[in-house]
Amino acid sequence: MSYLEIDNASIGFGPYDNRTEVLTDVNLSVEENEFVAIVGFSGAGKSTLISLLAGLIQPDKGEIRIGGKIITEPSPRLGIMFQNYSLLPWLTVFENVALAVKQVFPKYSKEELKEHVEKYVGMVNLLPALGKKPSELSGGMRQRASLARTLSMKPEVLLLDEPLSALDALTRAVIQDEIINIWESDKRTIVMITNDVDEAVLMADRIVPLTMGPAATLDDAFPVDLPRPRNRTTLNTNPAFRRLRNDISKYMVNLNDEAKALQASQAVVELPSIMPIDFSVLPLKPARGRRRAVIAKVVDRETTFFK
Amino acid sequence: MAEKTADAIKYKILRFLDVTGFTVFDPIVRLAFREEPKKQLESIFKFLIIPIMFICFCVWVWWTVAPNHKTKSGEVPTPDVVMQSARINHTFSEREKTKETDFLLVGEERLAALAAVEAEMESKSVILAELEARLAQHESNYAQVLEARLAPLQKELDEVKAKYDAIEAEKKVLITEAAAAIEAGTGTTEALLAAIRAEGIAKDESRAAESIIKDKIDAIRSDKYKPLETARLDVNAVADQIQFLKKRVDFLSQSNRSMKVLEAEETLMEYQAKLAKATTAKAALSEAKRVVRAEDSIERLEKQQYASAMTVYLQVKRSIFTVFVGFVVAAIIAIPVGILCGLSRIAMACLTPIISIFKPVSPVVWLLIFQIVVGAFFPDPESHPFFLFFNSLPFIGNLGINPALIFSGCTVAMCAVWPALVNTALGVASIDKDHINVARVLRLNFWERLTKIIIPSAMPLIFAGLRISLGVGWMVLIAAEALSSSDGLGKFVWDEYQNGSSFSFANIIYACFVVGIIGFCLDRMMIVLQRFVSFDESGTSL
Numbered sequence: 001m002s003y004l005e006i007d008n009a010s011i012g013f014g015p016y017d018n019r020t021e022v023l024t025d026v027n028l029s030v031e032e033n034e035f036v037a038i039v040g041f042s043g044a045g046k047s048t049l050i051s052l053l054a055g056l057i058q059p060d061k062g063e064i065r066i067g068g069k070i071i072t073e074p075s076p077r078l079g080i081m082f083q084n085y086s087l088l089p090w091l092t093v094f095e096n097v098a099l100a101v102k103q104v105f106p107k108y109s110k111e112e113l114k115e116h117v118e119k120y121v122g123m124v125n126l127l128p129a130l131g132k133k134p135s136e137l138s139g140g141m142r143q144r145a146s147l148a149r150t151l152s153m154k155p156e157v158l159l160l161d162e163p164l165s166a167l168d169a170l171t172r173a174v175i176q177d178e179i180i181n182i183w184e185s186d187k188r189t190i191v192m193i194t195n196d197v198d199e200a201v202l203m204a205d206r207i208v209p210l211t212m213g214p215a216a217t218l219d220d221a222f223p224v225d226l227p228r229p230r231n232r233t234t235l236n237t238n239p240a241f242r243r244l245r246n247d248i249s250k251y252m253v254n255l256n257d258e259a260k261a262l263q264a265s266q267a268v269v270e271l272p273s274i275m276p277i278d279f280s281v282l283p284l285k286p287a288r289g290r291r292r293a294v295i296a297k298v299v300d301r302e303t304t305f306f307k
Numbered sequence: 308m309a310e311k312t313a314d315a316i317k318y319k320i321l322r323f324l325d326v327t328g329f330t331v332f333d334p335i336v337r338l339a340f341r342e343e344p345k346k347q348l349e350s351i352f353k354f355l356i357i358p359i360m361f362i363c364f365c366v367w368v369w370w371t372v373a374p375n376h377k378t379k380s381g382e383v384p385t386p387d388v389v390m391q392s393a394r395i396n397h398t399f400s401e402r403e404k405t406k407e408t409d410f411l412l413v414g415e416e417r418l419a420a421l422a423a424v425e426a427e428m429e430s431k432s433v434i435l436a437e438l439e440a441r442l443a444q445h446e447s448n449y450a451q452v453l454e455a456r457l458a459p460l461q462k463e464l465d466e467v468k469a470k471y472d473a474i475e476a477e478k479k480v481l482i483t484e485a486a487a488a489i490e491a492g493t494g495t496t497e498a499l500l501a502a503i504r505a506e507g508i509a510k511d512e513s514r515a516a517e518s519i520i521k522d523k524i525d526a527i528r529s530d531k532y533k534p535l536e537t538a539r540l541d542v543n544a545v546a547d548q549i550q551f552l553k554k555r556v557d558f559l560s561q562s563n564r565s566m567k568v569l570e571a572e573e574t575l576m577e578y579q580a581k582l583a584k585a586t587t588a589k590a591a592l593s594e595a596k597r598v599v600r601a602e603d604s605i606e607r608l609e610k611q612q613y614a615s616a617m618t619v620y621l622q623v624k625r626s627i628f629t630v631f632v633g634f635v636v637a638a639i640i641a642i643p644v645g646i647l648c649g650l651s652r653i654a655m656a657c658l659t660p661i662i663s664i665f666k667p668v669s670p671v672v673w674l675l676i677f678q679i680v681v682g683a684f685f686p687d688p689e690s691h692p693f694f695l696f697f698n699s700l701p702f703i704g705n706l707g708i709n710p711a712l713i714f715s716g717c718t719v720a721m722c723a724v725w726p727a728l729v730n731t732a733l734g735v736a737s738i739d740k741d742h743i744n745v746a747r748v749l750r751l752n753f754w755e756r757l758t759k760i761i762i763p764s765a766m767p768l769i770f771a772g773l774r775i776s777l778g779v780g781w782m783v784l785i786a787a788e789a790l791s792s793s794d795g796l797g798k799f800v801w802d803e804y805q806n807g808s809s810f811s812f813a814n815i816i817y818a819c820f821v822v823g824i825i826g827f828c829l830d831r832m833m834i835v836l837q838r839f840v841s842f843d844e845s846g847t848s849l
Contacts, residue, residue: 054748056744056747056748073750074747074748074750076750079748080748082741082744082745084741086741086742086744086745088742088745088759088760088763088764089842090763090764090766090842091763099749099759100749103749103750103751133842135842
């Protein structure tokens, strides 16, 4: 028996005569200390799935278990980190984290509380902003504060609901690394929801695709057996990584009805591997005659070199 | 380092201006700290000079348009008359204060003050005599000038009268002749009618000619002769001061509290002496009763306070107190009920009909209802312990708390409760779903949810509601006071409207500005509070 299990759970919304099934017969088992990423299109029911896991909503059918115990309400064993930070804007970073800590460790003295909060805020490198309100923070800092709040409750399972989708690419990379570091140094189970395949491949041990809604379900998992630590820059040229990414992308694209319709008329084509050309080696003026041949050679070399 | 502290001071001032909503003055502060002077001067011109010029233009329009409209209470007052009425009101209140101190002065101080006042009165009397002489001079001078200006017109009038009298006499003769001709059988009725009509025309002409001249005479008579006017005003001013000094003398001598007590003590001693001498039981009894009564009256006199007349500042104080009583009652009701409505849809459903029906009811109706209801609670307000208690408190004791204040306050509360209630309910009901999820994930209990999540999150809207409530309350209060004759600015306006002195109209306009400025200050106060409780940095509308 696995550590965290979803057993044939289904859920839908609306009255019986106009019901939308969001998730049907979802099955998932997560081992202890495993990092699972769930990938799906927007609107597929990803957030509903994480709310189910967190105990915020109950399945119509089936059950969700952690360590064999059925989840019926939010529990301190499961820490959820919301997509849009969900920090309380009238409290400072410290107070936001302290509010959570007080709930889980009500017996802490003032000093213990302060120490505990500072430890987790420090873990996400946010100590300088301890006394600031969320409105004074950037998106990345808010997400860090949210992460610190979730971590500070010492949950056994971290549920991350598209934690990085609202961030810019650079901040996203930094926080991805932070999450991986924390996970590696302080082993715990993570279920992360994302719509970014690269992110999933980079971070997770296993990637589970969520099929298109309505009545979405989880399909067979793609195991990611890339060695850790995974380096973002070298990974790009790693054939295993690229194959996996292509496989998952293809699978996801196939889920999309529109894409299916598009592909029905064509033969299934290999996705081209496109690399940018270094145009600084090319002359600025339009080339003619002999120089054109030289350029053609350069371009050819550039394109073939990366194949 | 010095630069840094200067910057810190600058940003503190700017922050203050931002919180209080006076961002208009930003460029002045920045200019004072030499930050981009050109840009600051430009925005000073755009957002300060031009608005000031516009205000000046408005005042100019008022100044020129107002005197053209004649009303039953005189001309519409111009700004200078309103300023003067403000000054008069101020002097009045200053004098009331002086009289109060005079009333309470004791011993040496009293005698010194009395001597000073009497000396001042003497010197003022001399000045008054001089001024009166000057006035008489001006009057006789002006009478001559007037005579000289009027004489030719008068002559002209007499001439015109004589001329038309002659014409009318002529016409009358013609009528008699025409009538005689009919009798004689030589004339026609047409001729007689024509003669009568001609007389009528002649009369009209004479009246028109006379009225032209009379108008000219009236215009000259109503002309204001500046030196005479000023002389008259000077005399009035000094006479007024002497009147006031006489009052002061009174309060420093006979009407002074210590003097009254002294007098009463003498009477008491007299009664005590009589009581000692009394031989019969009946005499002893009656004297003893007198002694006791005299002792009581001394006790009362010793505690007596000066009964100040209602100055405009006292009215303002009382109005502000009343509006706060009403506002606090409204807030105490509105916030909990609003939170309940926001939390529970059942409560909302229960209260929606009540809110919808009573919200649009006019304050006048509420005032009458509360007047009846509150009146029933206090059949004898003079000796009711509730009022005795409040009127013995410091600071608010001199406001004269009475049933009128209570029901004015209730009316304010009744009208101010709705905006706060509706906004609170809205604030609580529209709480971010994410925050509710946070509360659920953190497994906060009901009380923690309420205090840590719901109330802080609804705070900006609650305060926005309270701000509207206070504004509504202030508007309602003035009307309520005017209608209920509860002392305050409303009554001040109403009294001025009723008594119709030469300054009444100006006083009403003065009161209009006072009400407006206080309303503005109250609103600003609420804006500042709202800014302090708002967690988002968005500004509030002005």
